Amino acid sequence: MAVPYNHTEIENKWNAYWKEHPINTDESKEKYYCLDMFPYPSGNGLHVGHWRGYVISDAWSRYKLMQGYHVIHPMGWDAFGSPAENYAIKTGRHPAVTTAENVAHIKEQISQISDLYDWDREVNTTDPSFYKWTQWIFVQMFKKGLAYEKEMPINWCPSCQTGISNEDVVGGRCERCGSPVTKRNMRQWMLKITAYADRLLDDLQLLDWPEKVIKMQSDWIGRSYGAEVEFHVDGMDEVLTVYTTRPDTLYGATFMVMAPELKLAGELATPEQREAVDAYIEATSMRSSVDRMQDKEKTGVFTGRYAVNPLNGKKIPIWLSDYVLSDYGTGVIMCVPAHDERDFDFAKKFGLEIIPVISPDGEEHELTEAYIGTGKVINSGDWNGMDSDDLKQKAPHILEEKGIGRKQKNFKLRDWVFARQRYWGEPIPIVHCEKCGCVAVPEDQLPVLLPDVESYQPTGTGESPLAAIEDWVNTTCPQCGGPAKRETNTMPQWAGSSWYYLRYVDPHNDEALVDREIADKYLPVDMYIGGVEHAVLHLLYSRFYTKFLYDIGVVDFQEPFKKLFNQGMITGENGIKMSKSKGNVISPDDLIRDYGCDSLRMYELFVGPPEQESAWNDRGIDGVRRYLSRFWTLACDSIEADVARTPEMEKLIHKMTYDITNRFDGFYLNTVISGFMEYNNKFIDLAKKTGGIDKETIGTMCLMLAPFAPHICAEIWERLGHDDCIYDHAWPTYDESKLADDLVEIAVQVNGKTRSVIEISAEASKDEAIAAAKDAVASRLTGTIVKEIYVPGKIVNIVVKG
RNA sequence: GCGGGCGUGGCGGAAUGGCAGACGCAUCAGACUCAAAAUCUGACGUAGUUUCUACGUGCGGGUUCAAGUCCCGCCGCCCGCACCA
Numbered sequence: 001m002a003v004p005y006n007h008t009e010i011e012n013k014w015n016a017y018w019k020e021h022p023i024n025t026d027e028s029k030e031k032y033y034c035l036d037m038f039p040y041p042s043g044n045g046l047h048v049g050h051w052r053g054y055v056i057s058d059a060w061s062r063y064k065l066m067q068g069y070h071v072i073h074p075m076g077w078d079a080f081g082s083p084a085e086n087y088a089i090k091t092g093r094h095p096a097v098t099t100a101e102n103v104a105h106i107k108e109q110i111s112q113i114s115d116l117y118d119w120d121r122e123v124n125t126t127d128p129s130f131y132k133w134t135q136w137i138f139v140q141m142f143k144k145g146l147a148y149e150k151e152m153p154i155n156w157c158p159s160c161q162t163g164i165s166n167e168d169v170v171g172g173r174c175e176r177c178g179s180p181v182t183k184r185n186m187r188q189w190m191l192k193i194t195a196y197a198d199r200l201l202d203d204l205q206l207l208d209w210p211e212k213v214i215k216m217q218s219d220w221i222g223r224s225y226g227a228e229v230e231f232h233v234d235g236m237d238e239v240l241t242v243y244t245t246r247p248d249t250l251y252g253a254t255f256m257v258m259a260p261e262l263k264l265a266g267e268l269a270t271p272e273q274r275e276a277v278d279a280y281i282e283a284t285s286m287r288s289s290v291d292r293m294q295d296k297e298k299t300g301v302f303t304g305r306y307a308v309n310p311l312n313g314k315k316i317p318i319w320l321s322d323y324v325l326s327d328y329g330t331g332v333i334m335c336v337p338a339h340d341e342r343d344f345d346f347a348k349k350f351g352l353e354i355i356p357v358i359s360p361d362g363e364e365h366e367l368t369e370a371y372i373g374t375g376k377v378i379n380s381g382d383w384n385g386m387d388s389d390d391l392k393q394k395a396p397h398i399l400e401e402k403g404i405g406r407k408q409k410n411f412k413l414r415d416w417v418f419a420r421q422r423y424w425g426e427p428i429p430i431v432h433c434e435k436c437g438c439v440a441v442p443e444d445q446l447p448v449l450l451p452d453v454e455s456y457q458p459t460g461t462g463e464s465p466l467a468a469i470e471d472w473v474n475t476t477c478p479q480c481g482g483p484a485k486r487e488t489n490t491m492p493q494w495a496g497s498s499w500y501y502l503r504y505v506d507p508h509n510d511e512a513l514v515d516r517e518i519a520d521k522y523l524p525v526d527m528y529i530g531g532v533e534h535a536v537l538h539l540l541y542s543r544f545y546t547k548f549l550y551d552i553g554v555v556d557f558q559e560p561f562k563k564l565f566n567q568g569m570i571t572g573e574n575g576i577k578m579s580k581s582k583g584n585v586i587s588p589d590d591l592i593r594d595y596g597c598d599s600l601r602m603y604e605l606f607v608g609p610p611e612q613e614s615a616w617n618d619r620g621i622d623g624v625r626r627y628l629s630r631f632w633t634l635a636c637d638s639i640e641a642d643v644a645r646t647p648e649m650e651k652l653i654h655k656m657t658y659d660i661t662n663r664f665d666g667f668y669l670n671t672v673i674s675g676f677m678e679y680n681n682k683f684i685d686l687a688k689k690t691g692g693i694d695k696e697t698i699g700t701m702c703l704m705l706a707p708f709a710p711h712i713c714a715e716i717w718e719r720l721g722h723d724d725c726i727y728d729h730a731w732p733t734y735d736e737s738k739l740a741d742d743l744v745e746i747a748v749q750v751n752g753k754t755r756s757v758i759e760i761s762a763e764a765s766k767d768e769a770i771a772a773a774k775d776a777v778a779s780r781l782t783g784t785i786v787k788e789i790y791v792p793g794k795i796v797n798i799v800v801k802g
Numbered sequence: 803g804c805g806g807g808c809g810u811g812g813c814g815g816a817a818u819g820g821c822a823g824a825c826g827c828a829u830c831a832g833a834c835u836c837a838a839a840a841u842c843u844g845a846c847g848u849a850g851u852u853u854c855u856a857c858g859u860g861c862g863g864g865u866u867c868a869a870g871u872c873c874c875g876c877c878g879c880c881c882g883c884a885c886c887a
Contacts, residue, residue: 674825747821
């Protein structure tokens with residue numbers, strides 16, 4: 001009898017062995033880059049939910065290794081950001097110190113998952129040798145005019161006390177802390193991501209990404225096509241330009257609405273309306289975005305002014321309303337209540353005119369709601385009778401010919417608010433000189449080191465804590481040598497993560513962000529694994545960075561991540577997200593001790609479909625542990641018995657290889673694990689008859705299990721008499737001809753209901769199969785047989801009438 | 803409101819249009835044991851007249867020889883967007 005499966009002994013042995021004898025060292029092979037989204041090293045450590053993505057990528061990496069690739073599988077730390085800083089504020093300990101402690105702890109935890117990580121490639125975004133290049137990229141963007149300073153109203157998180165980007169606002173709240181976001185006018189560094197809007201949208205089709213993420217990015221970028229139209233303000237020397245996607249409805253414009261935030265909004269008011277307009281502007285400025293989002297009841301005020309419809313000279317009133325966004329298009333819209341739901345609501349509420357200009361049947365009807373469909377153009381002068389779709393295409397050109405408008409496209413995407421008024425981030429490498437203005441820090445002076453500061457506390461004034469360090473702030477202009485001040489804002493946490501994947505392939509390079517030849521060899525990333533929460537944050541930003549780096553010749557590809565996989569979250573038993581405050585965090589440490597790393601790795605995959613959210617079940621891991629234990633016993637007994645291979649064994653291992661390979665390729669990882677269990681049961685049954693399974697078959701099972709349970713497989717592999725590394729062996733292949741059984745079970749149905757199951761030869765003809773089937777269900781074939789269906793290997797269905 | 807996804811035993815889940823419930827958890831019974839744990843063997847959708855039959859994949863229709871799977875209409879849950887003109 002075999003000794004029982006002792007996971008602790010086996011795992012300690014092989015962990016020590018692999019430390020001395022790393023696998024995956026042959027760099028002459030073709031590369032495969034499998035990347036995890038790098039973690040933020042928090043003080044809480046990892047829980048079993050964090051493991052899931054890492055186990056998926058590790059198993060996939062090992063699979064690729066066995067398919068003959070040199071696998072790039074690095075790990076690093078996204079270590080700038082508010083939790084470390086908040087901790088520093090609370091305890092007075094420097095974030096660099098606490099970050100280093102956290103990195104050490106999490107590195108140890110991650111090392112428990114796998115011995116495959118290549119720690120020579122480790123990167124840390126807070127390391128000056130890393131953020132030197134984060135700053136370098138900013139300087140290049142500045143030089144190309146893609147980084148610019150601007151004073152404008154931006155999103156402000158009152159809790160983090162910093163400006164944040166559009167992408168950082170999720171449902172009107174700060175992505176980091178959940179506080180409702182307000183607006184604040186302030187000086188900002190912006191990145192012109194909108195210059196890449198078309199490319200970011202169009203190149204999505206090159207990507208093997210989940211459709212959901214493609215859709216989210218595509219909606220976020222939000223391209224639309226339409227026209228700009230110019231309206232003169234009656235009695236003022238002022239032109240209002242609007243953007244519309246429906247220039248075909250221009251004759252139906254019965255009023256205009258301007259966003260109350262625009263400077264012009266106040267200036268338009270007539271003396272009679274002055275008071276009401278000022279009150280409205282004041283009132284809307286007080287509303288938070290959460291408030292504005294929840295309450296969609298239209299509000300507004302008439303300015304007293306009229307604009308002139310450039311097509312027919314009709315005077316239409318100009319209103320202010322906060323349903324018009326100040327930062328999209330021109331902040332002013334022409335309103336066609338007959339054909340736009342929002343304009344319809346507004347017109348109904350304030351009693352404004354509604355003129356239909358499109359009708360499905362060419363007749364004018366009383367409208368109870370906006371008609372947003374297509375049809376024949378009516379009430380529109382010489383446009384009458386046209387097809388509205390056709391007109392929609394032609395109208396911009398007509399407007400252009402008349403000199404009152406032009407074709408235009410627009411994006412929902414806004415430029416990236418890139419400055420943070422916080423301490424723990426990369427200093428923006430800019431110097432403000434009275435004479436020269438904004439000057440980039442020369443590249444040979446990078447990195448601009450983050451100085452020590454007495455108080456990490458955000459000031460709340462819109463100034464960074466760095467502003468208080470006078471001897472750091474005061475400097476000389478790199479251009480004219482005159483007195484100058486350093487930029488005191490820091491970069492958002494997304495800065496380092498936007499390009500970190502590049503650095504892994506050349507992490508120690510002092511001369512360049514990445515050596516071009518090395519980049520060409522190892523990049524881009526073939527498989528990227530992480531949570532879906534970064535769909536329009538990190539994943540959008542890093543695509544933008546990559547395209548920019550392509551444009552300036554740093555890399556030779558335009559998309560960083562060829563394939564993306566989003567693993568589902570693992571929640572507590574009741575489906576509630578694991579968190580320290582809810583007390584439902586499951587730590588992997590005890591589980592490794594009690595069940596072993598191999599069992600935990602396999603249960604992480606078995607718990608549910610990898611892309612789906614799954615609830616942790618504490619007892620579920622028992623099943624996986626039992627499976628490994630049974631496999632261990634089967635293997636050890638078989639090694640001892642050393643029986644010869646039988647045709648049944650051969651057939652079964654080919655079937656197993658076929659099933660496991662297909663499921664693995666399809667990323668159906670939970671069914672890969674259930675497949676191992678299922679086949680193991682079958683082999684145990686077989687072994688009962690034959691006294692054991694031949695060693696070659698056990699070896700094949702080991703090879704397939706090795707990506708999932710590395711330690712137990714290495715041990716059995718050694719006990720099988722091999723003295724080489726299991727991962728140097730190719731993933732097993734199967735022989736199609738060995739998959740088919742001689743006899744197959746066929747379900748026999750009468751009128752679609754299964755009445756019997758027969759066993760026939762796999763080679764049986766249709767006639768033979770149907771004859772055998774009829775025999776089996778003879779007593780039920782009382783009427784006329786109207787149809788006979790035979791699906792080889794599956795089913796016979798006999799349709800009887802009467 | 804719009805868009806996307808999902809709905810299968812007590813639970814997690816499995817099923818290229820072809821025997822629904824693989825695999826596992828839990829439960830029950832048996833073996834081993836003084837006993838328990840572990841392990842092994844077996845049962846395990848519901849109902850009934852229990853070697854058999856009927857019903858059964860959120861609800862109602864439809865297509866098909868055959869539907870968890872495809873189509874139409876509902877209901878429920880989850881996610882994303884949220885006045886982008």
